[in-house]
Amino acid sequence: MTVGLQIRGGTKVYPGTKALKSVDFDLHMGAVNVLIGENGAGKSTMMKVIAGVEQLTQGRILMDGAEVHFNGPDDARRHGIGIVFQELNLFPNLTVAENIFMGRERTRAGVDIDMAAQRRETRALMARLEQDIDPDTLLGDLRVGQQQIVEIAKSLAQHARILILDEPTSALSAAEVEILFRVIDDLRRQGVGIVYISHRLEELLRIGDHITVLRDGRITGARTMDGVDLPWIVESMIGEASKDYAKATDHPFGPEVFRAEEVCLPRAGGMVVDHVSLSLRAGEILGIYGLMGAGRTEFLECVIGRHPHATGRMFVEDRPLKSRSVAGRIAQGIALIPEDRKNDGLVQILSIRENMTLSSLDRVTTGIHMNLGAERRTVADFVRRLTVKIASMENPVSSLSGGNQQKVVIGKALMTKPRVLLMDEPSRGIDIGAKAEVFRVMRDLAAEGLGIIFVTSDLEELMALSDRIVVMSNGRVTGRFDRKDATETLVVAASAKGHALHQKEPAA
Amino acid sequence: MSDVATPARSGPSSTQALLVLLKARTFIALILVFAFFAFAAPNFLSTANMVIMSKHVALNAFLAIGMTFVIISGGIDLSVGSIVGLCGMVAGWLILNGIDVGLGWSIQFNTVEICLIVMVVGIAIGAVNGVLITRLNVAPFIATLGTLYVCRGAAMLFSDGRTFPNLTGNAEYGSDSFRLIGAGTFLGLPVSIWMLIAVAVVAAYVARRTPLGRYIYAVGGNERGAALSGVRVNWIKMFVYMFSGLCAALVGLIISSQLVAAHPATGQSFELNAIAAAVLGGTSMSGGRGRIGGTIVGAFVIGVLSDGLVMMGVSSFWQTVIKGLVIIAAVVVDQAQQKLQARVALQAEAGA
Incomplete structure (x- = not known):
């Protein structure tokens, strides 16, 4: 040849x-x-x-x-x-x-x-x-x-x-x-x-x-x-060498904070999300792995309420998620950090301050009156906690680097005081240093008792951060692993199930 | 780097100064226009002229305030001029005929009731716009273009195209005070100016200090992002169109009171003046950016310009040309400001 x-x-x-x-x-x-x-x-x-x-x-x-x-x-x-x-x-x-x-x-x-x-x-x-x-x-x-x-x-x-x-x-x-x-x-x-x-x-x-x-x-x-x-x-x-990611801290998990039962999202001629069930405990980081189009993003979107026609039952701390609107879901303790930061996560034209408080303006509002001083203090507090590097919180959020923009989105989600944090490809489009910091923040949040579900296509990230792993393929859950049992080979094999040309896999 | 970048290179302090100048450009333009006419047009600075001029400006300013919210939210409202006409006709009808319930008697209203009914009509038309846009997914341009025609036609239908004359009201029904909206004064200022001040203050407060205002900016800046942040996008859109309808209804009341008559063609092309004032005041047509204060200054620039030119005896054809040039110049300068502002912010953040 x-x-x-x-x-x-x-x-x-x-x-x-x-x-x-x-x-x-x-x-x-x-x-x-x-x-x-x-x-x-x-x-x-x-x-x-x-x-x-x-x-x-x-x-x-x-x-x-x-x-x-x-x-x-x-x-x-x-x-x-x-x-x-x-x-x-x-x-x-x-x-x-x-x-x-x-x-x-x-x-x-x-x-x-x-x-x-x-x-x-x-x-x-x-x-x-x-x-x-x-x-x-x-x-x-x-x-x-x-x-x-x-x-x-x-x-x-x-x-x-x-x-x-x-x-x-x-x-x-x-x-x-x-x-x-x-x-x-x-x-x-x-x-x-x-x-x-x-x-x-x-x-x-x-x-x-x-x-x-x-x-x-x-x-x-x-x-x-x-x-x-x-x-x-x-x-x-x-490869052999692992990047220097934050190591897991060994804190005990709390009771279950979130449970999804038989969540389905139909589309023409099939299911994008096909009877997905999973549960999450306080302080736990659950990693969802899968190929492009496996339905991971769509599952998170079902949880936050972006798809009103999704079916299935969801519970936060055993209370059913009844509200069909995003605002209602946020009020019940769900927060989402979307994959597409530019189009879904931020309002580029607004300032850093205005972006950060967008989901939680009620925190600084009495009646209809917003206390701008309190707003600035709250933002300054989160900027410090998340170590966001900014010159002024009044600058447009578009002037920040990818990593700092991501921290603003995380800050926005945390300000709603969520019980469950959904993160879709949290490290996408940010450099190695900022990645490590985002992961450290995730670890700290979990240690404080927050339940985190994150979606990733990066095996190394998945292995380093997850306490438990769920693998999705073709809208279905095709693998569930504890961190100690999971290997890259097992995870990759599970992610390819349902794509095999001459075999049929039962739903895991 | 092109020549455009030259000012930025001459040091941060001069860049800042330039930025301040650019931000205040509408205000500077207003002062320049004022100064020019003070010299060029006799009697321009007389109190009588000032009062007349601000009454003219007020009409456009009402519409422009409503329009600013709509444009910030990423939409457009072409129907306001027609709503002005229709609301004027509704007011005229209520004063002259009341509501005939068909049993040989009719319900008559006093001034306050008439005003409330007319305002409800304006809000309702705005709500129709809102429903078309949020529930039926009609593009704002088309939805409000449709209501523009419907409202204008409805205004004509009220009187077969004729004017409702002599809206002096009837003391028996308590509607004789209707004239005061347009003709009355309070502490030496016309009532319509007080109304404008009230609406402007409320609108500016809503824009800056309430979650509602913040959500309007967020929806215009990034609708998807706002929705995922828990903003009830449809409610916000409903509000801006209803508020715009309310502003138009107020203008309809004021005009029919000032003229003591209601004509169905009133308000034609007012929507364009309102858009022009908003744009002149720095509102971005792509949404997410704009200020109520800027819009009011913009309305004054347009109003002072046209009244001043009239007083100088400039032909109305030239007036139209000049108005167009001013609007284009305003947007060109706005673009320059946006570029410079973005660069300053980027430099600041790069240094952080």
């Missing part, structure tokens, strides 16, 4: 972080090169470099031995590189055919779009992908899985020599995955070099020829797929 594309000494620096640290990567032609690593390990950055979306800060890209420079995605496309991004880049208001030929329309005399030719070619592509999709359907009318097929068809239409698939199966049904794998087999035989990124280990083991593991911007393992097994992958992903 030949190597079609190489990266040598590739380094990519973003302001504040090094996303890639001198990586050497070989892309084999006529083979499936699988790429694996945790979120933020640098997989997507490396693929963006290959696709010309981002440029290397240092290092070279070689194609067939000659150095190439991609100044933009167009350059890469001219070299025969196609990429299917994790987030779909499609136009829901246009038809399938129009989407596939976007930017490369078949025209007569360079002006008039040849709709007939586009339809014909689209029909041929759909036949190859065994999809019964009419070229004139509006893209927005398709299911997400079908949209992903269209995205793949778009790359096929460009006759790519190298095809990068970034988590292509995350929205596909089992049958659609089978079809995709047949197409991939087909392409491989035609000599196309495929890069396949996925968190689903069964898939990787099944179709991969070469595997490359990334960790913290470095390549920590690269070999052919022969003899690769789960423990090898997990070890390469996690």
Whole structure:
């Protein structure tokens, strides 16, 4: 097998972080090169470099031995590189055919779009992908899985020599995955070099020829797929050296503060959250692990009351959570730190002070009158307790770094005096130092008797912080572990349940 | 770095000074406009002119205060002008005819009752806007555009498009005091100015010192974030449209009292003047930012400008052009201020 594309000494620096640290990567032609690593390990950055979306800060890209420079995605496309991004880049208001030929329309005399030719070619592509999709359907009318097929068809239409698939199966049904794998087999035989990124280990083991593991911007393992097994992958992903996270303090747990029974969140054609039951004790940190789309975020949103049509029973300190509104749930002792800090967690235009007290203005209000002095004192108190570094609490919250913004969100949640704190990916988008501080805060809060449920995609974090672990997959709970029994391998295996192609797992 | 950044480089103290100047720009503009007309237009500074001018400004200022809350919450209310017209007609109808219950007799109202009924009508129309926007998910622009037409048409239907004349009221029913709303004075100031002061003080207090006000800003800044923080977004939106309707009803009462007549076309394009005053006063059309004080100064700039130009004998065509230019200039300067302010805050936080 030949190597079609190489990266040598590739380094990519973003302001504040090094996303890639001198990586050497070989892309084999006529083979499936699988790429694996945790979120933020640098997989997507490396693929963006290959696709010309981002440029290397240092290092070279070689194609067939000659150095190439991609100044933009167009350059890469001219070299025969196609990429299917994790987030779909499609136009829901246009038809399938129009989407596939976007930017490369078949025209007569360079002006008039040849709709007939586009339809014909689209029909041929759909036949190859065994999809019964009419070229004139509006893209927005398709299911997400079908949209992903269209995205793949778009790359096929460009006759790519190298095809990068970034988590292509995350929205596909089992049958659609089978079809995709047949197409991939087909392409491989035609000599196309495929890069396949996925968190689903069964898939990787099944179709991969070469595997490359990334960790913290470095390549920590690269070999052919022969003899690769789960423990090898997990070890390469996690490594031996553990980061300096706050160690668990051994405090006794209190009585149960929260219980969820049979929580379900239906969506068209299935369940996002499928009969999830769990309980939490005072002072306990419960980690929820799972892949993207496993329903973890949605479960937390059900608890805080964002989805009024969710079903199931929930109790805080044995009192049923009756209120359907977020405000009512907060009043009953639930607080959420959302995953998407920018869009869900903060009001960017308002000041640090106004953001922090937004959920608990009643603390500083008598009648309708807010005591601004008391508000400032309360904020100053939390700023000190959470060691938020700010110049003035009157500055807009958007002027803070990610870590400090996260602390403002935590402060906002704590001001409501919650009994149960829900944290969705609390370390996302903040640097290592700030992470350690956020974890220390979590530990301290638990020691003070708060019950914490946190969602993470980072195994190391999960292992370091959780007193108990719940693993979710496809909306269901597929594993429950005590900290002392849990191993990375067990957790990863549980997170992949329900995605296996020829097996059925009973709900755990 | 482009030329725009030059002021920031000349040291922190001059940056701060520039920022203060930019923040006070509407007020400075008001002083400049005032000073200019004091020289250029004879009798501009006379007490009589001041009173007349503030009566004009007050009408726009009422609407602009309601509009400011709506815009801060991330919406827009195009229906206020029509609500003014409709409420004026309701007042005129109540004074002239009362409510005919169809049994050969009718219910007549005194001034206070008339005012209350008209205010309820204004609030109710605002509530309709609110329900359309929160429950039926109609975009604020469209919902209020619809009520704009409906209310204007309803105002016409009241009288087949004719004016209700001679709204002097009837002493027997206690409605003869209706004229005082527009013509009366208290401590030398017109009643409508006292009403404006009261509404402005309440609105400014609500904006700065009550949770309701804070929630209005939060909803406009980030609706999803506010909802997840426990803000009852729909209630807040209902409030701002109902309050805007109330402000419009007050203007309808004042105008029909001042003119001692109610005409169904009253208030046409008032909504645009109100939006202009709010924007001139530093309210961001994308929501989350604005002050009641700024809006009132903005209303004064627009009012003083148009009255002054009239007194100078400038053609009304040129007046319209000048008004447009002032609004555009205000927004351009506002953008410069926002950029500078963001940079100053970033520098401060980077140093923390």
